[in-house]
Amino acid sequence: MTTTVRTPAETVGTLGERALIARIRERLAPPPAWLLVGPVDDAAIVARERNAYDVITTDACVEGIHFDRGFVPPKAIGHRAVAANLSDLAAMGAQPRLILLSLILPPALSLAEFDDVIEGVLEACGRHRVTVAGGNITRSPGPLIVDITALGTVRPRRQLLRTGARPGDLVFVTGSLGGARAGLQMCEFGAESVGTDSASPKGRYLWPEPRIRTGLQLGRQQAATACMDLSDGLADGVRQLAQASGVGMEIDADALPIDANTRQWFEGRGKDAILEAALGGDDYELLFTAAPRRQGRLRSVQRTTKTVTFTRIGVVTGDKATVLVRGSRRDPMPEGFQHFLGEP
Numbered sequence: 001m002t003t004t005v006r007t008p009a010e011t012v013g014t015l016g017e018r019a020l021i022a023r024i025r026e027r028l029a030p031p032p033a034w035l036l037v038g039p040v041d042d043a044a045i046v047a048r049e050r051n052a053y054d055v056i057t058t059d060a061c062v063e064g065i066h067f068d069r070g071f072v073p074p075k076a077i078g079h080r081a082v083a084a085n086l087s088d089l090a091a092m093g094a095q096p097r098l099i100l101l102s103l104i105l106p107p108a109l110s111l112a113e114f115d116d117v118i119e120g121v122l123e124a125c126g127r128h129r130v131t132v133a134g135g136n137i138t139r140s141p142g143p144l145i146v147d148i149t150a151l152g153t154v155r156p157r158r159q160l161l162r163t164g165a166r167p168g169d170l171v172f173v174t175g176s177l178g179g180a181r182a183g184l185q186m187c188e189f190g191a192e193s194v195g196t197d198s199a200s201p202k203g204r205y206l207w208p209e210p211r212i213r214t215g216l217q218l219g220r221q222q223a224a225t226a227c228m229d230l231s232d233g234l235a236d237g238v239r240q241l242a243q244a245s246g247v248g249m250e251i252d253a254d255a256l257p258i259d260a261n262t263r264q265w266f267e268g269r270g271k272d273a274i275l276e277a278a279l280g281g282d283d284y285e286l287l288f289t290a291a292p293r294r295q296g297r298l299r300s301v302q303r304t305t306k307t308v309t310f311t312r313i314g315v316v317t318g319d320k321a322t323v324l325v326r327g328s329r330r331d332p333m334p335e336g337f338q339h340f341l342g343e344p
Ligand SMILES: [Mg+2]
Pocket: 087, 088, 091, 228, 229, 230, 231
């Protein structure tokens, strides 16, 4: 296909589905050998990996629900959609392999924005050696939607589940909490923030990094008894992990890892930084539990994932209650965000 010169007026509506698909296809890396039939046919054919289970997940990013095009650049829209899916695979201890990319596009979307969404998708995939094995493009009567299905693999007995936490286990979280919520608020209020690099609050919101390597190592070394990713915040995660395992958890509020910029932003707005960090979604960190006698394994996982910190934030209990401990106060863990139920 010859390269066409883009004019600002060009939109996806003027180009049509086939030309858009061709436009994506010509940017794809050569397919790996295990992708027997790729995006050129009606469906992809994938050779199974020997001695491994397939792990499959799906997650849609909807304009107006998950992102606002007013302040989320098109490239970040693509990046975040991939990250959300890969984070779910990381939480299972899986190695990501491929995605299917379904784009539902308003016809007025400019070709420049379209190209940037694709760039965000391909860059995030490239970083984690994930293949785009197929997809679909449809016209949207309203919002822009990036709907992704991701496939990964995990060796038997290396999978991380939500169900294995036992009383006495220690509760850990990777990285830091609340950064993405602070970053989203900074974007919404048009606040000048200290940088947009990946460690800054805005960077945490716009360019989240799924903890794939950490998930893989936790699984490989059988260092965790239960694990999930924090897409909807710590409070939601603690409740869900405890419920799935049929246990309770006591979380030490003072132990929550909240970086200085994030804390400063919340406190500057008269908010309780601990509650904000516990309720904030989109951090894509891993929440996991580990048996006290397996802390040696945890240290060896930590050695292989050097840049990702682990913070011990609490303990698993037998009484099925999830509690946030603040000094002498013991509050029930606040309710996290749930679609259809609105913000707490
Ligand atoms: Mg998840």
